[in-house]
Amino acid sequence: xxxxxxxxxxxxxxxxxxxxxxxxxxxxxxxxxxxxxxxxxxxxxxxxxxxxxxxxxxxxxxxxxxxxxxxxxxxxxxxxxxxxxxxxxxxxxxxxxxxxxxxxxxxxxxxxxxxxxxxxxxxxxxxxxxxxxxxxxxxxxxxxxxxxxxxxxxxxxxxxxxxxxxxxxxxxxxxxxxxxxxxxxxxxxxxxxxxxxxxxxxxxxxxxxxxxxxxxxxxxxxxxxxxxxxxxxxxxxxxxxxxxxxxxxxxxxxxxxxxxxxxxxxxxxxxxx
Numbered sequence: 001x002x003x004x005x006x007x008x009x010x011x012x013x014x015x016x017x018x019x020x021x022x023x024x025x026x027x028x029x030x031x032x033x034x035x036x037x038x039x040x041x042x043x044x045x046x047x048x049x050x051x052x053x054x055x056x057x058x059x060x061x062x063x064x065x066x067x068x069x070x071x072x073x074x075x076x077x078x079x080x081x082x083x084x085x086x087x088x089x090x091x092x093x094x095x096x097x098x099x100x101x102x103x104x105x106x107x108x109x110x111x112x113x114x115x116x117x118x119x120x121x122x123x124x125x126x127x128x129x130x131x132x133x134x135x136x137x138x139x140x141x142x143x144x145x146x147x148x149x150x151x152x153x154x155x156x157x158x159x160x161x162x163x164x165x166x167x168x169x170x171x172x173x174x175x176x177x178x179x180x181x182x183x184x185x186x187x188x189x190x191x192x193x194x195x196x197x198x199x200x201x202x203x204x205x206x207x208x209x210x211x212x213x214x215x216x217x218x219x220x221x222x223x224x225x226x227x228x229x230x231x232x233x234x235x236x237x238x239x240x241x242x243x244x245x246x247x248x249x250x251x252x253x254x255x256x257x258x259x260x261x262x263x264x265x266x267x268x269x270x271x272x273x
């Protein structure tokens with residue numbers, strides 16, 4: 001592609017979600033998207049990954065990309081320096097508050113299937129009975145005793161219900177315990193309880209400050225409702241064609257799907273002026 005810019009690249013920061021956005025359905029990043037991001041960074045922008053995945057589930061992707069900058073992981077809970085393999089900031093979920101929230105949700109709609117992401121650079125993902133995990137290479141540890149879930153600091157708790165779909169479960173949970181914990185729907189089968197007030201925007205603003213960038217300098221790409229706060233913070237939010245309707249409703253622009261190089265489509269246009 002012709003990457004010679006017709007005018008200066010208009011953003012200092014390119015923020016991309018991973019699943020459903022930067023990553024194709026097979027978990028890879030296309031060469032076209034890699035080239036577009038490389039051209040944007042050569043034009044003076046910084047690329048920052050902003051993902052719901054905790055660091056432990058993100059590092060291998062960043063390493064494959066040759067990515068050595070900052071990444072925002074765990075829905076904003078973690079700011080990670082990929083080049084130094086170092087966790088710079090981390091926010092944990094109050095376990096007593098999370099336990100109270102779970103009891104209130106279950107009192108309303110019945111038993112939940114649970115999983116959780118432990119804090120730290122090598123934080124395990126714990127998966128309880130009945131919780132459906134997407135097949136793949138990401139490591140999980142199974143637990144049977146609920147006490148194990150609360151035995152170490154956590155970034156977030158995942159919930160599933162046998163009768164409610166993701167949107168309905170997120171809506172009910174927000175209604176019942178939204179004053180105690182944050183609630184996000186981050187993907188298929190992924191409804192999460194977070195520290196109240198935490199979002200991708202929280203972590204992105206912290207990381208951007210470290211990079212000397214502001215909201216007005218930022219273009220953001222995403223596909224799920226958990227990207228809504230990031231779109232609200234950034235100057236320009238771009239939803240993928242495969243994005244959830246709630247995100248499309250607040251996006252400034254809709255691009256091609258993650259499988260059709262939607263990020264590259266936008267960046268190439270910006271680079272060509």
